[in-house]
Amino acid sequence: MRLRPSAVAAVATVTALTAVGTGVATGAGTALGAAVASPRQGTHHGASAHRTGHHHARPAFDRLFVVMLENHSRSSVIGDPNAPYLTHLAHSYAMADHYYGVTHPSMPNYIATLAGDNFGIQDDNDQNVVNLDRPNLVDQLEAHHVRWDAYLETLPADKLARFAPDEANPLYAKKHNPFVLFDSVKNDPARMRHVRDYSRMAADLDAPRPPRFVWITPNQCHDMHGGVYGTVPGHAETPCPYGDVKDDANDAALKHKADAFVRRAVHTIRSSRAWTRRSAIIVVTDENDYTGNEETGGWEDAAGCCDSPYVGAGDPRVSADWPGGTYGGGLIPAIVVTGAGPRHLVDHTPYNHYSLLTTIEDTWHLGHLGHAGDRAGGVVPMTRVFTGR
Numbered sequence: 001m002r003l004r005p006s007a008v009a010a011v012a013t014v015t016a017l018t019a020v021g022t023g024v025a026t027g028a029g030t031a032l033g034a035a036v037a038s039p040r041q042g043t044h045h046g047a048s049a050h051r052t053g054h055h056h057a058r059p060a061f062d063r064l065f066v067v068m069l070e071n072h073s074r075s076s077v078i079g080d081p082n083a084p085y086l087t088h089l090a091h092s093y094a095m096a097d098h099y100y101g102v103t104h105p106s107m108p109n110y111i112a113t114l115a116g117d118n119f120g121i122q123d124d125n126d127q128n129v130v131n132l133d134r135p136n137l138v139d140q141l142e143a144h145h146v147r148w149d150a151y152l153e154t155l156p157a158d159k160l161a162r163f164a165p166d167e168a169n170p171l172y173a174k175k176h177n178p179f180v181l182f183d184s185v186k187n188d189p190a191r192m193r194h195v196r197d198y199s200r201m202a203a204d205l206d207a208p209r210p211p212r213f214v215w216i217t218p219n220q221c222h223d224m225h226g227g228v229y230g231t232v233p234g235h236a237e238t239p240c241p242y243g244d245v246k247d248d249a250n251d252a253a254l255k256h257k258a259d260a261f262v263r264r265a266v267h268t269i270r271s272s273r274a275w276t277r278r279s280a281i282i283v284v285t286d287e288n289d290y291t292g293n294e295e296t297g298g299w300e301d302a303a304g305c306c307d308s309p310y311v312g313a314g315d316p317r318v319s320a321d322w323p324g325g326t327y328g329g330g331l332i333p334a335i336v337v338t339g340a341g342p343r344h345l346v347d348h349t350p351y352n353h354y355s356l357l358t359t360i361e362d363t364w365h366l367g368h369l370g371h372a373g374d375r376a377g378g379v380v381p382m383t384r385v386f387t388g389r
Contacts, residue, residue, distance in 0.1 A: 101329015116370025288330025304328010
């Protein structure tokens with residue numbers, strides 16, 4: 001749930017980011033691949049290492065689908081009467097009950113999921129991200145010829161626009177579209193053709209060569225974010241105001257709308273020709289609830305794990321009241337639906353978005369970016385929740 005941030009100042013901390021290298025090599029073996037595909041051996045050489053080697057085994061999964069929702073804690077979603085379908089998926093398939101956002105607020109979580117680092121970004125001002133020339137998952141997928149598409153609901157015709165249909169009614173928000181933040185995507189017309197409006201997904205999944213990696217960002221009335229106060233023609237989901245407190249009428253409506261969106265999305269995926277027994281859907285939120293907690297910059301808490309960033313005491317990007325320490329994104333829901341994987345499973349392993357990136361990379365032996373694969377820091381692939389092993 002996201003309160004209307006009346007007193008939260010956007011702090012501009014990053015005006016230009018420069019490249020730190022673009023080489024991404026193939027990994028030397030993965031636990032996920034060993035669990036689902038053929039057994040193999042391998043070693044990890046550190047969080048920032050790019051490993052080399054050649055792989056001929058079948059990938060761990062045929063296809064992976066990521067559905068990224070917004071601003072709700074695990075306790076606010078799983079078991080909530082306004083999210084019956086999400087609760088059903090969590091209890092019927094697999095749930096990681098110690099999955100955390102990497103940090104706060106939203107945008108650095110999206111960036112971290114694609115690049116293994118938040119690059120010091122601790123705000124939501126996409127205008128500060130001028131040159132994000134960093135290696136990312138798209139670079140890896142393309143280098144290994146893995147077909148991908150990102151589907152953003154209510155995507156504007158100008159894919160670099162900040163909002164759609166407009167700033168007054170921001171159903172679409174650029175900060176929730178990490179693909180167009182990275183230079184190697186936004187400056188490449190061929191790659192930008194893979195950033196698509198969500199309305200195209202159903203037909204694409206039934207095409208002869210559907211994507212193997214799929215990212216889905218619902219609009220802000222369907223992802224539990226809210227903040228749209230006007231009625232937008234053609235969008236029955238509007239308006240969708242922020243909630244004031246957990247489970248008030250507006251917050252309940254946001255959860256109800258997100259629950260219905262996920263139900264439709266899962267049905268579309270599982271009824272398509274793209275879906276196989278060796279496919280998986282993961283549904284997560286980016287971070288936990290916004291509750292107005294002054295110490296954490298407004299968020300319910302800043303619990304984290306697995307290489308979440310350290311932020312010093314009183315950092316103005318967070319709060320003058322912040323005592324300093326690990327600034328994680330809080331405990332959030334993480335649900336995995338597989339074609340032939342675990343059922344009724346709860347995995348207690350600590351994970352975060354770096355773990356999700358590690359899992360995606362290990363599926364196609366892409367190597368690891370940033371903190372992904374940093375076992376020493378607690379970043380491990382989500383093997384058990386995806387495979388049951």
